[in-house]
Amino acid sequence: MTAVADVVEAHRIPVLLRLTPNLYALAYRLMKMVPARHILREARRAGTLTAGTTVVETTSGTFGLALAMQCALDAQPLVLVGDPVIDARLHRQLTDLGARVDIVREPAARGGFQAPRLARVAEIRAGIPDTFCPEQYTNPANPDSYSLIADLLVDRLGQVDCLVGPVGSGGSMCGTTRYLREAGPGMVSIGVDANHSVLFGQDDGPRTLRGLGNSLLPANLDHTQFDEVHWLGAPEAYAATRALHRGHALFMGPTSGAAFLVGSWWARWHPDALTVVVLPDEGHRYHDTVYDDAWLAANGMVGPTRAAPREVATPGEGTDGWCRFAWRRRTLAEARDGALAEVVGS
Structure with missing residues (x-):
């Protein structure tokens, strides 16, 4: 440890x-390791994140990397939803850490890729029995x-x-x-x-x-x-x-x-x-x-x-x-x- x-x-x-x-x-x-680690720890304390829970989040940046690192260390399943602008090197690093990276290809008429990414997160969670979403944008x-x-x-x-x-x-x-x-x-x-x-x-x-x-x-x-x-x-x-x-x-x-x-x-x-x-x-x-x-x-x-x-x-x-x-x-x-x-x- x-x-x-x-x-x-x-x-x-x-x-x-x-x-x-x-x-x-x-x-x-x-920097995103600060909230990633704290959010996952708080979820474990609350019982919403257990050993078999799949973490699902929308991110095309470093919050995803922080989650992937922590989840790899904890042997926690992870699905990240991004968009086509995700950096190729980051994409390889995320998958090498064991994360599944799901790419949304079409932006919304207003709001770019954010809204479709959130919709895809909801869709993925509906198909997996036990999930936890860190919700970095709304989680206090x-x-x-x-x-x-x-x-x-x-x-x-x-x-x-x-x-x-x-x-x-x-x-x-x-x-x-x-x-x-x-x-x-x-x-x-x-x-x-x-x-x-x-x-x-x-x-x-x-x-x-x-x-x-x-x-x-x-x-x-x-x-x-x-x-x-x-x-x-x-x-x-x-x-x-x-x-x-x-x-x-x-x-x-x-x-x-x-x-x-x-x-x-x-x-x-x-x-x-x-x-x-x-x-x-x-x-x-x-x-x-x-x-x-x-x-x-x-x-x-x-x-x-x-x-x-x-x-x-x-x-x-x-x-x-x-x-x-x-x-x-x-x-x-x-x-x-x-x-x-x-x-x-x-």
Whole structure:
């Protein structure tokens, strides 16, 4: 059991690194191991997950990898439902760990692949007598799991003035923010999203940048936790990912690059504040894309990018590159209505 615990902990517990005098990186090998392990453990305690139960979940990213690793160690059957954009290397890794990967081929008219994937999960579960679905988007155990990370930050740094991180399911940023504010209620929380993601009030649209953003609103996303929201396109995120590697020797994925771009900008403008940026996963899946100059050039990802975000008055204006909106811990409806009122009254 010691070897099993060591494998999981090596991926679950991030490394805290100082990048500049007031900017720290919370660098994970695999951030999604935090909620995956916690959700499965809680399910076992509740009796909804036993030795013969098949775990079924929708994911085309690192939450699936975290589940596959934990389920392989526990000899737990696993079915993952993804879509065609799943990375080929990740697909091979998942199947090698023993997971069955089911690919949904047709998107919905609205909402992309998310809704068909959820429907496929329901269909699969209906055909298997004993199943458990972690439901990362709605399970409160997802954000709750990040109390561990908040404790780590408080223990190492004392007080965090600003937390910056990408948003997908809402679990990591909402959970870590909520627990950190028990020690410092004034802490600033900045969410990093993708252009054309519905998470913070934009219409759903095509997104090259993967690993953050969403086509459906997850229940675990608590909008009132956020002070600011920044939206990015793929070119900015990819360039920042490479800059993070060259400048700090951190080999991370593009969600990490997106968060680093926003966090380093905020830290420069607030030199007296201690800023922590969340770097969710490493860059090994991106050797042939983000870290390949020829691929970047061939896909139109090379060119000038903004040195600072463009301020926008409404979330809907933030669909073009790096944009910033003052969210002010409001609900989604309040932010939309408040933004409209500010424009009308200006």
